[in-house]
Amino acid sequence: MRTNDAQMLVLSALADGPLHGYAVNTAVERMTGARLGRGSLSGALARLRDKQLIEYLPGEGRRRPVRLTDAGRSALGRELNALADVAGQLFETVVPDRIAYQERLNGTDQARAYQQVLLDALDARPGQHLLDWGCGTGAALPALARAATARGRVLGIDRDPRMALRAADLAAGLPNTAVLRADVHRLPLAPGSADRIRTDRLLQHLADPVAALAEARRVLRPGGRLVAAEPDWGTLAVDHPDPAPARAFTRHLTERIVRNPLIGRRLPRLAEESGLAVRAVVPVPVLFREVRAADRVLGLQRNTERAVAAGYLTREQAGEWLEHLARGPFLAAVTVFVVTAEKPGPGPVGGVG
Numbered sequence: 001m002r003t004n005d006a007q008m009l010v011l012s013a014l015a016d017g018p019l020h021g022y023a024v025n026t027a028v029e030r031m032t033g034a035r036l037g038r039g040s041l042s043g044a045l046a047r048l049r050d051k052q053l054i055e056y057l058p059g060e061g062r063r064r065p066v067r068l069t070d071a072g073r074s075a076l077g078r079e080l081n082a083l084a085d086v087a088g089q090l091f092e093t094v095v096p097d098r099i100a101y102q103e104r105l106n107g108t109d110q111a112r113a114y115q116q117v118l119l120d121a122l123d124a125r126p127g128q129h130l131l132d133w134g135c136g137t138g139a140a141l142p143a144l145a146r147a148a149t150a151r152g153r154v155l156g157i158d159r160d161p162r163m164a165l166r167a168a169d170l171a172a173g174l175p176n177t178a179v180l181r182a183d184v185h186r187l188p189l190a191p192g193s194a195d196r197i198r199t200d201r202l203l204q205h206l207a208d209p210v211a212a213l214a215e216a217r218r219v220l221r222p223g224g225r226l227v228a229a230e231p232d233w234g235t236l237a238v239d240h241p242d243p244a245p246a247r248a249f250t251r252h253l254t255e256r257i258v259r260n261p262l263i264g265r266r267l268p269r270l271a272e273e274s275g276l277a278v279r280a281v282v283p284v285p286v287l288f289r290e291v292r293a294a295d296r297v298l299g300l301q302r303n304t305e306r307a308v309a310a311g312y313l314t315r316e317q318a319g320e321w322l323e324h325l326a327r328g329p330f331l332a333a334v335t336v337f338v339v340t341a342e343k344p345g346p347g348p349v350g351g352v353g
């Protein structure tokens with residue numbers, strides 16, 4: 001059986017037991033954030049009853065409760081398994097551990113490509129004091145330690161205790177490198193104490209990126225440099241013959257999932273407004289031609305399911321969209337902006353050592 005979406009929503013609403021008509025719509029609203037129209041609800045109930053997937057229990061008029069029949073419960077199970085089947089073949093179904101996710105992501109060609117642009121723009125010199133804001137597992141610390149040499153200093157900063165611990169393990173084997181567990185909105189660092197700040201995919205998550213940029217200005221010495229790499233999720237394009245589900249997926253990601261989804265395009269303006277002088281903006285396209293690789297970054301199946309629950313996609317659209325993505329050929333792209341900004345002032349060009 002293939003149900004339409006209103007029927008599917010009614011079946012799902014009845015999964016936990018009998019409800020009368022009004023309560024069915026309340027349950028639908030809880031699942032999707034929107035109620036079915038009166039005609040849509042009554043039409044779905046009538047068709048499900050014709051197919052003997054639901055039955056009415058004794059009661060007064062409109063208050064007669066309705067419940068799933070055995071056939072209805074099996075139909076619901078089949079429908080719910082349809083997405084999971086596609087997912088099980090190809091997509092990740094569980095949220096990955098954050099440390100494993102970051103380590104895996106940093107190992108991809110896509111990450112290496114824009115991170116090299118970031119490192120080049122940082123132009124870190126021997127003897128300098130380098131900060132890696134939101135250092136995560138510390139993947140960038142070895143390259144920073146090499147650039148600073150034993151004459152300089154490197155400090156990774158992360159608010160998350162597990163991340164900071166993992167980074168500290170790595171830093172222990174590097175010269176003059178340490179890790180600080182702190183919040184970049186407000187750091188226990190002296191004004192003008194840093195030559196360079198590197199940051200990779202941090203600002204998109206912050207409660208107040210403008211406050212963090214002001215903190216960067218405070219902590220940098222005059223002439224010191226911040227280089228930030230941030231995705232712009234509004235640029236996410238996924239190929240599909242019908243642009244509607246792709247647009248809905250991107251819109252859901254930008255409206256419901258990422259805190260500062262458009263930080264990539266906004267960063268140069270915000271940096272200028274924070275008193276930093278923007279020296280360069282390099283948009284780096286990140287291209288995926290392999291659906292598994294894209295899924296590991298974009299959570300295609302997980303976020304599609306969330307988009308369905310939030311009412312951005314119908315279940316039918318979502319099933320068709322995931323099937324198509326799984327079949328391929330696949331293409332998705334998103335732009336990462338690498339922004340170089342300096343604290344105005346003369347400042348020494350070279351290192352401190």
Ligand SMILES: C[S@@+](CC[C@H](N)C(=O)[O-])C[C@H]1O[C@@H](n2cnc3c(N)ncnc32)[C@H](O)[C@@H]1O
Nearest residue numbers: 102134135136158159160163182183184200201
């Ligand atoms: C997307 S991860 C990127 C990690 C790292 N830059 C990398 O490339 O692997 C963002 C990191 O920022 C950290 N973070 C988030 N908010 C923070 C804050 N307010 N202060 C410091 N770190 C923060 C998170 O714990 C996480 O490790």
